[in-house]
Amino acid sequence: MPIPTIVVAGTHSGCGKTTVTLGLLAALVRRGLTVQAFKCGPDFIDPGHHAAVTGRPSHNLDGWMMDQKSVRHCFERATQDADIAVVEGVMGLFDGRSASEDDGSTAQIAKWLGASVLLVVDARSMARSAAALVAGYTGFDPQLNFAGIALNRVGSDNHASILEEAIRKAPAHLAPLPPVRGMLRRSEDLSLPSRHLGLHMADDSTMSADRQDALAAWVEKGMDLETLLAELPHCGGETQQDRTQPKRTATVRIGVARDRAFCFYYHDNLRLLEEAGAELVPFSPLTDSALPENIHGLYLGGGYPELFAPELEKNQSIRQAIAQFSHADGPIYAECGGFMLTMQGICDAEGQRSEMTGIFPFEATMEKRFRALGYRGIRTRQDSPIGPAGTTARGHEFHYSAPRLKEGTHGIYEVSDRKGPRSGEEGFVVRNTLASYIHLHFASNPECAAAFVRCCSNWKAAQENKDSVHG
Secondary structure, three states: OOEEEEEEEEOOOOOOHHHHHHHHHHHHHHOOOOEEEEEEOOOOHHHHHHHHHHOOOOEEEOOOOOOHHHHHHHHHHHOOOOOEEEEEEEEEOOOOOOOOOOOOOHHHHHHHHOOEEEEEEEOOOOOOHHHHHHHHHHHHOOOOOEEEEEEEEEOOHHHHHHHHHHHHOOOHHHOOOOOEEEEEEOOHHHOOOEEOOEEOOHHHOOOOHHHHHHHHHHHHHHEOHHHHHHOOOEEOOOOOOOOOOOOOOOOEEEEEEOOOOEEEOOHHHHHHHHHOOEEEEEEOOOOOOOOOOOOOEEEEOEEOHHHOHHHHHHOHHHHHHHHHHHHOOOOEEEEOHHHHHOOOEEEOOOOOEEEOOOOOOOEEEEOOOOOEEEEEEEEEOOOEOOEOOOOEEEEEEEEOEEEEOOOOOOOOEEEEEOOEEOOOOOOEEEOOEEEEOOEEEHHHOOHHHHHHHHHHHHHHHHHHHHHHHHO
């Protein structure tokens, strides 16, 4: 059935929308509701915080990496047993892939779902100008509906009074502005720590029970939750017959690197692998001494291997096991941090080097500023574990490290960004190992997941045939 849905959007990155979202999630959970969270855009970190609060996986909804049907199906699958949905936006409300269209933006997702927007405004050092800002945002796209305004970082009762009056008495030609649903006081204690790729992960003890309680209390004190919730539109439910895919009996086991160093995965990627016939088996390159038993493939996702490089180097047995699996033609799909693990070594910004698996003859060097950021489209030049030559998919790239490639090294990806084709080499294959800095979203081409499972199944059959011959 359709459920109440709200999109928490911001005027810009850093306005406090993640803190407001987490506080709203915590307040709703305290009310005994089953809350399903989502994140607009390609972010991996915020969904982890959502999951820590709600106890449920948070899903990415991205209007460029996914089409409208995929977004709606993802939403409906995830909300089947939920009471309410909360969607956190990305950057500013209208920011996305393009400067002239709403591809990849929070506004696009809100319109696709038919959800109302709660606009978070950083009101620090503002008075009447807040009304002008709100008028600009709420009048920019007439197709958007607004549930209200949440004014964040309000300094005092007097500041709150001025802001409320400014918005309520905005000039008549602006038409009535959306109501103020929140006056959230400035509280630096609630800020989450960050580092080079964004906020700290939820696993880093940043989302303790005490912090969740404090966030819930902050929102409950500063927002008119009763009115806000009562007026939310109900979304979803239009394609119930299509949203649940029959789960195939697992035919292969795929080891998935999951720990503090490797934690960046789109939930839909994992789901699509399972629907294609994979049993996913988590393991830790940091702490496990061996790969899981009877595996037929490896998925090495992104994360922060650079922060744990010395620990990864010390775990020689797992590095050797991963390398041996690759040398035995075992299928491996590695992206970003997982790609770094498949290189010979990682050098930090101070020049300290840590040994990795050596599957590829590359070195990853950390730099002070990011080396790549943005959406990417790929097309493969040759057959690979994710499909035949000509396979296309969409994804995102964001990293501070740069690979030192050997002269004459060529990748199999043709890569494009919003400006068109990109130069440089990407998507590297050796045996049955495919590695790249680009995080592909398999919902952009579900056949990628199916192809990888087939690759694992073929390798499994070949191993069983070897055993029968030698047995």
